[in-house]
Amino acid sequence: GRIDKAYPTVCGHTGPVLDIEWCPHNDDVIASGSEDCAVKVWQIPENGLVVPLMEPVVSLEGHSKRVGVVTWHPTARNVLLSADTGCDNVVLIWNVGTGEELYRLEDQHPDLIYNACWNRNGSLFCTACKDKTVRVIDPRRETVVVAIEKAHEGARPMRAIFVADNKILTTGFSRMSERQIALWDQSNTSDSMIVQELDTSNGVLLPFYDPDTNILYICGKGDSSIRYFELTDESPYIHFLSTFSSKEPQRGMGFMPKRGLDVNKCEIARFYKLHERKCEPIIMTVPRKVSVFKDSL
Ligand SMILES: *[C@@H]1O[C@H](CO)[C@@H](O)[C@H](O)[C@H]1NC(C)=O
Ligand SMILES: *[C@@H]1O[C@H](CO)[C@@H](O)[C@H](O)[C@H]1NC(C)=O
Numbered sequence: 001g002r003i004d005k006a007y008p009t010v011c012g013h014t015g016p017v018l019d020i021e022w023c024p025h026n027d028d029v030i031a032s033g034s035e036d037c038a039v040k041v042w043q044i045p046e047n048g049l050v051v052p053l054m055e056p057v058v059s060l061e062g063h064s065k066r067v068g069v070v071t072w073h074p075t076a077r078n079v080l081l082s083a084d085t086g087c088d089n090v091v092l093i094w095n096v097g098t099g100e101e102l103y104r105l106e107d108q109h110p111d112l113i114y115n116a117c118w119n120r121n122g123s124l125f126c127t128a129c130k131d132k133t134v135r136v137i138d139p140r141r142e143t144v145v146v147a148i149e150k151a152h153e154g155a156r157p158m159r160a161i162f163v164a165d166n167k168i169l170t171t172g173f174s175r176m177s178e179r180q181i182a183l184w185d186q187s188n189t190s191d192s193m194i195v196q197e198l199d200t201s202n203g204v205l206l207p208f209y210d211p212d213t214n215i216l217y218i219c220g221k222g223d224s225s226i227r228y229f230e231l232t233d234e235s236p237y238i239h240f241l242s243t244f245s246s247k248e249p250q251r252g253m254g255f256m257p258k259r260g261l262d263v264n265k266c267e268i269a270r271f272y273k274l275h276e277r278k279c280e281p282i283i284m285t286v287p288r289k290v291s292v293f294k295d296s297l
Helices: none
Strands: 017-023 026-034 038-043 058-061 067-072 079-084 091-095 100-105 113-118 125-129 134-138 143-148 159-164 167-173 178-185 194-200 205-210 215-220 225-231 238-245 252-255 267-274 279-285
Touching (some): 125 159, 205 252, 205 267, 215 267
16 A cells, blocks of 8 residues: 655665665565666665665666666576666676676677566576577576577567477557567477457556466456466467456556465465556465465465
8 A cells, every 4th residue: 555755665775766676585685676777785674664764785886777677586696687778788697696797698688678577497587688589598508499580570669588498478459559468488489379459558568477377367458457367288278267347547667576475364366466556465365264384375
């Protein structure tokens, strides 16, 4: 809900913050990327903020353009990827512990990077770029191992996420401006495994995936609903389940890490929906007669 205007914030950037992500290895740590070209890592006090937090644990200086993407390595502690979304389109991978650049990936993206996503063990990451290409990159070899050109034909923004070791889910627009989701096999990118048209609307589709339940959640920016699908290994691979609808549109959406859920209440996903002036939790539960831990969930 709405909080007091005087409530302390994390306010050490000198420009607007464009992306944040909780550290998968430490619940009190957040990374942020900003228009001020810096990536900063913050340690939130255990009982929450009581005074504004100005000083980061570390400020990572290496980009010369605004930083629009930050994402933590899923398995290696203190490794963070950041991408600038100006005209340099540089991806940096940092050792946050020492503040050093581990890898600098230049000249791989000719245009704006919309998002980046690690695979499950962090051996590869994929990106969606404004040139309509989805790339799978091996950072250690500093090479693009797979490129899916024209993943979506439309000019509007795309997203790409790993949903399994060899599978990538993309969202984007068709040439006729229909919103689409598509599934790709990394070892055979001549065609998508499937592409589904959802509707015609302008909002970028933000995908969130839970590999434990195989549920894919699709939140359109500016929509007031969340659609969800089950992914399976058999054609047609993407199965519509249902839609959560509300009245007010979402300006953005956050996804709670799985271990933050209340499993004793059969909660399987929690979103944080950004409104114009508040942030609303949306809790997805599987109805059960008694609220206790269910290992089947
Ligand atoms: C990480 O996963 C990939 C499959 O996506 C596999 O080829 C690779 O061997 C794995 N690496 C490690 C270190 O387990
Ligand atoms: C690649 O995928 C396409 C579309 O799913 C399929 O038609 C084609 O047979 C596949 N090619 C190979 C070599 O598996």
